[in-house]
Amino acid sequence: MEEEFASRVSLTSKSGLNAIYPSRDPEMISFTGGFPDANLFPTQELGNSFQNVIGGAQTPFQYQIGQESEPLREQISKLLAADGTQVSPSKIMVTQGAQQGLDLVAKLLINKGDGLVVEGPTYIGALAAFDAYEPTYYTVEMEEDGMNLADLKKILIQQQVKLIYTIPDFQNPTGTVMSLAKRKQLIELANRYNVLIIEDAPYRWLRYEGKSLPTLKSLDTQDRVIQLGSFSKILAPALRLGWLTAGKGLFERLQELKGGSDLETSSLMIQTVNYYLTHYDLDAHLNQLQKSYQVKRNAMMTAMENYLPDFAHYTRPQGGFFTWLTVPKDLDLEKIQNSQLKPNFHVMMIPSTNLFPDKKHCNGARISFSNVTLSQIDSGIQRLANGLSSGYQKQSV
Ligand SMILES: Cc1ncc(COP(=O)(O)O)c(C=O)c1O
Incomplete structure (x- = not known):
């Protein structure tokens, strides 16, 4: 059937977008999706707003x-x-x-x-x-x-x-x-x-x-x-x-x-x-989001500082959901993720491969801190550090 698809479709099917969706492994700590923290949704206020709309004249x-x-x-x-x-x-x-x-x-x-x-x-x-x-x-x-x-x-x-x-x-x-x-x-x-x-x-x-x-x-x-x-x-x-x-x-x-x-x-x-x-008060809601995500960002920075091996570098974001990990050029994080991190350490991130149009940059990864708990941040980064060190040894052999 694929030969009947428009040529542009064969390109989009390789986007790697599905990498941001949650894993089925119950032990997995996932730093993949840019998902907001579900505990921070203004559920009641949005629910009331919706009720009001459907109950209108x-x-x-x-x-x-x-x-x-x-x-x-x-x-x-x-x-x-x-x-x-x-x-x-x-x-x-x-x-x-x-x-x-x-x-x-x-x-x-x-x-x-x-x-x-x-x-x-x-x-x-x-x-x-x-x-x-x-x-x-x-x-x-x-x-x-x-x-x-x-x-x-x-x-x-x-x-x-x-x-x-x-x-x-x-x-x-x-x-x-x-x-x-x-x-x-x-x-x-x-x-x-x-x-x-x-x-x-x-x-x-x-x-x-x-x-x-x-x-x-x-x-x-x-x-x-x-x-x-x-x-x-x-x-x-x-x-x-x-x-x-x-x-x-x-x-x-x-x-x-x-x-x-x-x-x-x-x-x-x-x-x-x-x-x-x-x-409702959007500014008050934004304040609450900023405070909560700041705590997570801080926890992520502390965990990275404490656990990551010396060959790993990362950005210190002033906002948003992500930090960016870089390792030496000869390491392929997609390969390490598939051979070590996912199966043996139950931790995931988004390797850089699909984040560049040419898909040739392999030594970076996006790590999201928005939709994980503080304890997941701590143990997930420990796992990541162990998995990276083990992948480093294997790829350097
Ligand atoms: C930079 C950027 N642009 C656009 C989007 C799409 O967001 P939306 O849910 O508004 O479609 C995202 C979602 O992660 C994003 O990170």
Whole structure:
């Protein structure tokens, strides 16, 4: 049957996206998925909001094509304004998660072979979405303060690039933040070389220390930045609600494409989240998330410091869900995970292989601390350290 599939499908089937789903091994400690902590969902408040929506005077069960998302778009506009980014509600589209935004933007802009710059490593789900449109990828190495802009500049000079995809805040998977200087330079480069930018910002509200930096969108004066946001990490992923903001020409075309894809985002969920935002205190909820995840981040850093062998290095994220592990270049973490970590030590992470378009970088891994308990962090990192040392000896023999 496979020979009948469109050629782009053979690419997406190898995305490795299934690596983020939970394992069936009951002993497994999994640092894989970028899942929020289930204990932190505002379950009661969202439940009350939903009850209120379905108990209202007007049936909420009909198609709502047209105006259904206006109140929520106003709420999102306020949320962005409080964060220093001014966007009119009429330029905000409510999407089925940020993931749909990635797909729609790629669908609108990428012809087969078009130049697309991504950070290396990058979000596995973005590659899965982009692969279907068959771009030519250019990968720019990640540094401690965001992507290497000297490399980016070389690429922009030498190649035809249409789009740059970046996650400036608590990058998935490295956990790093793009510095203010780099944010400004990136906008300048995009202006000079006439390139659009996707700013993917689902972790933006999850900062545990340090000062928030301006979004790329807020620094953009030429409507080049398409910003994606999400309620998945700050409320709950099952809502499947995110948003997209884009400049004039792009926005209308993206709306048309969205209609062709799903007609509309679930209006039940839109109304539920709008109710939540109007009747409950999102800031207080965010405060609670920040405090709880900070404790987990700290526990992860302590465990890594205590247990990891000297040949392993890791990032210290100021927010978000992830730290990035690197080991010497000759080690293949995917192989070590399959031969040692999973079967013998019952611990898992996301090896770097599938987080680069060329799938050739094997000595890194994403470790998520958001959906594990403090004791799992401690014992999981001990297991990881033992498994890495044993894999190191075997691969070095
Ligand atoms: C960087 C990034 N972008 C987009 C998404 C998709 O999120 P959503 O649940 O809003 O579709 C994720 C989810 O993990 C992510 O990490």
